[in-house]
Amino acid sequence: MLMDLKTLEAINNVVSCQDKKEETNIRVRRGAWSFEEDSILINYIAIHGEGQWSHLARNAGLNRTGRSCRMRWKNYLQPNIRRGNFTPEEQVRILELHCHYGNRWSKIAQHLPKRTDNEIKNYWRTRVRKQAKLLKCDINSFEFREFIRTMWLPILSEQIRASKPHGDPANGVDDTINRPGPVNMDYSAGWCGDGLLEPVEAHPVSGMEELSKNSGWLDDDVFRVGYGLHGFESPEWFNYKELSDGYFWLSP
DNA sequence: AAGTGGTTCAACCGCCGACAT
DNA sequence: GATGTCGGCGGTTGAACCACT
Structure with a gap:
């Protein structure tokens, strides 16, 4: 009835x-x-x-x-549509492309064969927004963008690398994101709608790679990540705790 | 077991640009 | 140039599902 x-x-x-x-x-x-x-x-x-x-x-x-x-x-x-969870490769691609295109989902979808703009939009609005919420920062904030660059992308890249045989040339992932450590990303195309972020070139803080090597990224489930930006005097430090579901939480 | 709140995602909506008349 | 129609885009909604109490 x-x-x-x-x-x-x-x-x-x-x-x-x-x-x-x-x-x-x-x-x-x-x-x-x-x-x-x-x-x-x-x-x-x-x-x-x-x-x-x-x-x-x-x-x-x-x-x-x-x-x-x-x-x-x-x-x-449509028969050529791929459904289900996004692979780490696809997630990296989305994060990178969103950095470049912003909320232009159809543009992003053009670079992800078999995925629809609606699916990508949903991914962004649920998963990525959830991550921003966990970190208590705005999804478009400078801090969150830096979190993606310095934390999320390297972790995803590691997942990709771990899932492929060593030296596999067919992994199809840009080398700039296929290694641990802060990732260079081009913000110049205007990720931020707020206009707060000027085009900058990201540089790892000196000693950062040593820290990563020594800590192996994971230290009792707590990451310590430092980064420096061209033009900034001192690096900022954050403590992140990785949750079991793959999200990160900003430690107090 | 039932209630409640959060999450996910298919579907809808308003707007805009391209094109035809 | 004005108007109407259509397709595409991005934002939003709401039903279904899930986790927790």
Whole structure:
């Protein structure tokens, strides 16, 4: 009974401004797609190809807006879509590309074959934001960007390296991120929407590599990371504790 | 077992630019 | 040039799921 009411509500729901234009005399269905609808869409595109979404929606007999059809196909039904957790390689790529492109998810998705912009956006807004929240800093803050550069990327790079045979030239990862230690990243393309960060060149603090070597990064589950930035007089120090789920927590 | 709060992610929405008329 | 239509983009929502109490 509850299901019936929900379905009815979905079907009768008011559609958005643009979708209203698409709506002729029929009521447009919204909400989760059914197996039957998916089948209709897949079969139609297999025969006629994609595009012309409004016509597609009408001609295929789907009580959906063209936009809804397009979204369903692009984000879910397309055969070459890869689903599931992001690999460390993909996470590195996302972090790097977000540094370069900011929230331009479609641009980032272009560099990650088989991943949709929606998936990448969700990854960023859930996982990355969660990490920022754990560290009690803003996701766009200077501190968090430095955390990514000096902590997260090196750890992910290590995971990648550990998962590949030594000397495997096919790992496809840029050498600048395929080693432990602070990573050089180009902020100049404007990660920050706040305009606080000027283009800078990152340099490891002297003695930092020695510290990393001696500590082996992990010291009783606590990282000590130092970094220096060109133009800054003194390095800042942070204590991070790695949590079992792979996130980091800023120690008091 | 039930309630509650947090997380995830598919889907929706508003806006904008490109293009056609 | 003005207007209408469509597709794409990024932000947001909400249902389902999960963990914890």
